[in-house]
Amino acid sequence: MFKKIIKSIVAVAFVCLSTAGLADSNVDTSNPYTMMQTLADNTFAAIKKNKDRLDDTSVSRGIIRTELLPYIDNKYSSLKVIGTNLKSTNDEQRKKFTAAFTDYIIATYADALKKYTTQTVKVQEPEDIKDDFVAVRVTVMEPGAPDLEVVFKLRLNKKTGQWKIYDLVAEGISLLSAKQSELGGLIREKGIDAVSQQLIDHVNGKTAK
Numbered sequence: 001m002f003k004k005i006i007k008s009i010v011a012v013a014f015v016c017l018s019t020a021g022l023a024d025s026n027v028d029t030s031n032p033y034t035m036m037q038t039l040a041d042n043t044f045a046a047i048k049k050n051k052d053r054l055d056d057t058s059v060s061r062g063i064i065r066t067e068l069l070p071y072i073d074n075k076y077s078s079l080k081v082i083g084t085n086l087k088s089t090n091d092e093q094r095k096k097f098t099a100a101f102t103d104y105i106i107a108t109y110a111d112a113l114k115k116y117t118t119q120t121v122k123v124q125e126p127e128d129i130k131d132d133f134v135a136v137r138v139t140v141m142e143p144g145a146p147d148l149e150v151v152f153k154l155r156l157n158k159k160t161g162q163w164k165i166y167d168l169v170a171e172g173i174s175l176l177s178a179k180q181s182e183l184g185g186l187i188r189e190k191g192i193d194a195v196s197q198q199l200i201d202h203v204n205g206k207t208a209k
Helices: 002-017 033-048 057-071 076-087 090-111 173-188 192-203
Strands: 118-125 135-142 148-157 160-172
Touching: 002 033, 033 057, 033 118, 033 148, 033 160, 057 090, 076 090, 076 173, 076 192, 090 192, 118 160, 173 192
Parallel strands: none
Antiparallel strands: 118 135, 135 148, 148 160
């Protein structure tokens, strides 16, 4: 049941965030609400445009890597997943894990892409920004089904002035917290190199997870 909920979270995330042709200046990353609204407005155009080619992993993963990844703080999320295990790792190991974890998320999002074609989304109205961390509510609506509220968590990179997504919460489950629990335990048990390789094997289709 837990893994099913996590897969649902990732699928919902993709519905809200998959984009086509948006890794450019028309996405205002200086404001989290404007950014989320722009991404949501363009989601279904991307799905419709590529719906007949999504079974090709090079296409579906390519969309995520090129158009979605620029708006996700994958390094920050990866380090949070490693958590207290950071002390037992070196810089090279952390870089390898970040790359493997990023590819894992891309593959998971791309797989979720195939399941959604009719949903619409509504982003909450902007609020005053008083901190470097913001939660933006997005409501996913589908004919004949209850609305689902997803909360996207974003943080401000003070050096670049850009907001990026680092976590999302749906049905009361945080994707980041879930991966911290799952992968953090594996890192303690098997070591970070083994877990990095496990993620790489999963992405390459060598193992089932």
